[in-house]
Amino acid sequence: MSSPELDVVEFLLTAAVYTENGDLDERDLPPRYRRVFWSEGDIERPLATTGNTAAAATGVDRPWEAVSGLMFTERDDFSGTIDLSDRDMAESWYVQRVDTERIQENPTLASHFEAEMDEIDYQSSRERNRPVHADRVWIDSLLDEMFDEDDEEMLDLVEVKAPEEVEITMNDLVLTEDQEGEIEKVVKAIEHRDYLAEIGLREIGKLLFVGPPGTGKTSVARALARELDLPFVEVKLSMITSQYLGETAKNVDKTFEVAKRLSPCILFMDEFDFVAKTRSSDEHAAIKRAVNTLLKSIDEVSLIQDDVLLIGATNHPDQLDAAAWRRFDEIVNFPKPDAGMRADILEVVTRRMEIDDFDPAEVADLTEGLTGSDLRLVLREAVLDALTEERTTLTQADLRRAVEGFEERDNLKNMDDFDNWKGTRSDESENGEGDSHDHSDHDHTHESTEVEPPSE
Ligand SMILES: Nc1ncnc2c1ncn2[C@@H]1O[C@H](COP(=O)(O)OP(=O)(O)OP(=O)(O)O)[C@@H](O)[C@H]1O
Ligand SMILES: [Mg+2]
Known part of the structure; x- marks a missing residue:
């Protein structure tokens, strides 16, 4: 279990070890610490452990208050620096309270404790750490x-x-x-x-x-x-x-x-x-x-x-x-999804929704020609409609209704620009207008797009 006290001590220890061991580099710092010390593409030693950096790195609001009761911490009131007054004591206090998995997630500490703890492996800890880029x-x-x-x-x-x-x-x-x-x-x-x-x-x-x-x-x-x-x-x-x-x-x-x-x-x-x-x-x-x-x-x-x-x-x-x-x-x-894929997409999209009698296969059958994006819209409509009736649990009937609603909408859209459906897309630049290519192969209602490279 973690605690504000433990989090701040880990931060102080990490900073101390990193500062004194010049072989370590930014890839050895956990991202949440590293973030705090980047400046102009570089991390400079010594790592300054003030109330501010400690708070930013650990998420603990009042870092000094969290550790001031421990015998091995001290603070310089003038600079706001928080320090370990007794490193050995701090280390044994820390090691008694964490499992090896936690140390393993912090390459700087892994390098430090590797010699005395069997399960710790610095190299793999470093490789597992999120890359700087x-x-x-x-x-x-x-x-x-x-x-x-x-x-x-x-x-x-x-x-x-x-x-x-x-x-x-x-x-x-x-x-x-x-x-x-x-x-x-x-x-x-x-x-x-x-x-x-x-x-x-x-x-x-x-x-x-x-x-x-x-x-x-x-x-x-x-x-x-x-x-x-x-x-x-x-x-x-x-x-x-x-x-x-x-x-x-x-x-x-x-x-x-x-x-x-x-x-x-x-x-x-x-x-x-x-x-x-x-x-x-x-x-x-x-x-x-x-x-x-x-x-x-x-x-x-x-x-x-x-x-x-x-x-x-x-x-x-x-x-x-x-x-x-x-x-x-x-x-x-990327073809339009077939019925099986549509059912799977529906499952994924509804993962966190409650739906009575949910039958994704039935909805999939009703939605031939729809894309993943269309299916998301259908579900959004179903959710919003249910909300107008103060419901957060949907029913299969809601979904059927939403599919019908979507089809109506789609019909209107196709009527509006039968030949040039992409003209309605807001992300198209004006280049779209002057383009006289044949779109018939990309009719909105086709089940899938065949891909064939043009011959040279
Ligand atoms: N196969 C799929 N599985 C799950 N979700 C999908 C799938 N296809 C599309 N979606 C969902 O539909 C939405 C739109 O998809 P996305 O923006 O990736 O499409 P796109 O192919 O890039 O479209 P465009 O050509 O318009 O840029 C996303 O929210 C995405 O999650
Ligand atoms: Mg896209």
Whole structure:
């Protein structure tokens, strides 16, 4: 069991050990402590243990009050520094109160106690500790370093998430076998980067996710970042050009620079079809330049050499030309879910809901053609409708009704823009208008999207 007293003593001990042992580095500090001591991309010794740093690192509101009753602590009233007046006493007090698992989670302490405690293994503790590049503060300090105020708009175009900020997990997603296989391959490739470099296999680590809206492309990419503890760098390609045309090529360069600096990381490029659109139509020369820069940057970035996993996503594979297509080594298809998957998605989405007589298979049968995203909307409607009747327990009938409601809504939407359904999507840039490609293969109601690379 933990207590404020124990938490603060652990913090003080960790800081003392870290400060005196110059062989330890930031990877040996638990993320919750590390966070407090980052400054300009670095952690400097000695680690200052004041009331403030102790509170921030442990979450204990009044750290000094928590430990002032112990015989081995002291405080300097002037500087606010909290210290251990008797290290030996503090160590034996601490060791008597924690299990080895807790020490094992703190590489700094593991290094210290390894010699005297059999079950403690410093090396594995360090390997298990969350990597530095997964810390939000580390990401922020790097971005601060890279961008000054003139570059602010760049940061609007690229969104960087720390894995700790990604909420969706692989467990929340229902994948096809094919998707699972592809993801497993990437995970293995990342794990064995050194081996792949050694045998000269460098063309790996560029994935293209292909499928209609709402089939989980963005979600899978994010969940991967979380699962692999990698920063997630997201770029919407249409955004990159929509703002300052002349700057576009520079923005593309910068994006890749950000990804390389943050590496290992995932670089997610949404709306990849945008590339093809601008190549094939009569766009502004600046955009053409940017697209060429982009294609070149993609060639130059590598999972094996730069530790950047590139994931592109598109709703319109038919618009991608061969030049864009051949830059990806794996194509992952995101079809609309079949009945079995729909039932599984319904199970996942309703995990924390109470539903009387819940029969996911029946709802799945009623929802042919709907995506994971559609199913979430259906359930949201059911929940809100029940709430208007002051109910928080749903019934199967509520779900059926919500499906009907959704279909009506969908019909209205299709009537409005039969040929150009994507025109209603708020995230489409004005580029959508001038685009005269044939959309018939991507009719909203198709059960799945066939993916075939265009011939060269
Ligand atoms: N296979 C799935 N399993 C579980 N949830 C899913 C699945 N597919 C989609 N969803 C849910 O639907 C929502 C939208 O998914 P997401 O944004 O990942 O789709 P997308 O393919 O990126 O769409 P777009 O092409 O419009 O960007 C998310 O909340 C996601 O959790
Ligand atoms: Mg998406």
